[in-house]
Amino acid sequence: MRILYLTDNGTVHNRRFLEKLVSAGHELWSWNLTSADADSRNDTPDTVRSITSGKCVSRGASPHEFRELLPQLQSVLEELQPALVHAGPIQSAGYLAALADFHPTLLMSWGSDLLLEADRNAAWKEATEFALQKADAFFCDCDTVLRKANRVRVFPDSRVVQFPWGLKRGVFSPSGPLPPDDRFRAQAGTTTFIYTRSYEALYGTDVLPDGFRRARAANSSLRLLLLGSGSQSESIRNYVQMHGLSEAALQIGPQAEQDLPMWFRAADAYISCAKSDGTSISLLEAMATGLPVVVTDIPSNREWIREPENGWLAASGSADAVSEKILRAAALTPEERGAMSERNRRVVAERADWDKNFPRLLQMYERLITDHKVERVGLGSNK
Numbered sequence: 001m002r003i004l005y006l007t008d009n010g011t012v013h014n015r016r017f018l019e020k021l022v023s024a025g026h027e028l029w030s031w032n033l034t035s036a037d038a039d040s041r042n043d044t045p046d047t048v049r050s051i052t053s054g055k056c057v058s059r060g061a062s063p064h065e066f067r068e069l070l071p072q073l074q075s076v077l078e079e080l081q082p083a084l085v086h087a088g089p090i091q092s093a094g095y096l097a098a099l100a101d102f103h104p105t106l107l108m109s110w111g112s113d114l115l116l117e118a119d120r121n122a123a124w125k126e127a128t129e130f131a132l133q134k135a136d137a138f139f140c141d142c143d144t145v146l147r148k149a150n151r152v153r154v155f156p157d158s159r160v161v162q163f164p165w166g167l168k169r170g171v172f173s174p175s176g177p178l179p180p181d182d183r184f185r186a187q188a189g190t191t192t193f194i195y196t197r198s199y200e201a202l203y204g205t206d207v208l209p210d211g212f213r214r215a216r217a218a219n220s221s222l223r224l225l226l227l228g229s230g231s232q233s234e235s236i237r238n239y240v241q242m243h244g245l246s247e248a249a250l251q252i253g254p255q256a257e258q259d260l261p262m263w264f265r266a267a268d269a270y271i272s273c274a275k276s277d278g279t280s281i282s283l284l285e286a287m288a289t290g291l292p293v294v295v296t297d298i299p300s301n302r303e304w305i306r307e308p309e310n311g312w313l314a315a316s317g318s319a320d321a322v323s324e325k326i327l328r329a330a331a332l333t334p335e336e337r338g339a340m341s342e343r344n345r346r347v348v349a350e351r352a353d354w355d356k357n358f359p360r361l362l363q364m365y366e367r368l369i370t371d372h373k374v375e376r377v378g379l380g381s382n383k
Contacts, residue, residue, distance in 0.1 A: 063127035111278025166352030199230030204273025211322025290341030
């Protein structure tokens with residue numbers, strides 16, 4: 001069947017969805033609404049046909065700005081006649097699809113679109129509500145996001161597909177290659193934490209270095225691998241230098257997706273200070289590698305972490321709380337660490353297997369398309 005996939009970014013997450021949909025035999029057309037460059041495919045697989053925007057709209061732009069692409073979307077829909085539109089995030093691609101009033105449309109939340117952006121101002125709230133009300137079904141990655149959507153519109157169970165944007169089994173595991181440079185590997189007598197989130201305020205990059213500094217003042221064997229990047233890179237670099245942490249907090253920078261497993265294996269534990277999240281893929285990657293984790297005490301993380309069975313939950317925004325949990329993770333005995341590793345690997349295998357979960361999305365596609373055909377037949381008979 002022919003699917004139109006609408007998004008506002010070219011991240012690896014979109015590529016994973018598109019690759020799986022193509023492998024399932026679908027004819028895919030992908031439109032990154034923020035790309036007006038025909039030569040910039042933004043991680044779109046070669047087997048997917050790309051559409052480029054006739055007007056440049058920046059990611060993070062207001063819903064009103066995305067509305068200006070409506071005439072182009074209407075033309076695309078008229079030409080392609082897709083069987084289904086898959087659209088998200090909500091206030092950009094989802095809102096635009098709702099304005100086009102195309103059916104069936106599957107609305108996909110990206111987590112922060114509902115947990116944060118929906119309450120930004122009246123315009124964003126209106127776009128959120130409109131997109132949810134117009135959608136034929138809803139796709140999300142965790143209970144936290146579904147609960148927020150249900151405050152606007154309660155979708156019946158038959159119109160909800162929910163699973164984490166998980167992992168391909170076996171890619172992240174304790175066994176396998178390590179970084180070639182010995183400086184970046186786990187070392188005897190030390191406890192190394194790994195951080196892979198973006199350097200943005202949303203991810204608590206003001207709290208992370210402060211919490212690590214406080215913990216290291218009590219335990220000088222602590223180390224931190226920083227694999228992120230972002231608008232706050234300079235401030236983190238300055239903080240590390242100012243507090244004499246350059247030897248302990250190693251700023252590696254962002255790494256290629258295929259190299260991430262070896263970096264997780266180079267660590268003893270994982271840390272994230274995100275202030276808001278859906279199901280964090282990096283958290284699942286760490287758990288699949290068998291790492292103990294220290295993450296913020298927010299609803300989506302509580303869906304995966306039971307303290308102290310498989311990790312620790314630190315109060316969001318508190319460097320003291322982060323420091324305390326870092327020290328607890330560093331104090332694990334080998335036996336405790338082994339048991340926690342086994343638990344985390346088992347949880348991910350049971351709940352976040354990408355290949356096992358993805359058929360749920362395909363089943364929703366089939367259900368929506370079939371029901372829409374039935375509805376059209378019914379409408380035709382009533383004329």
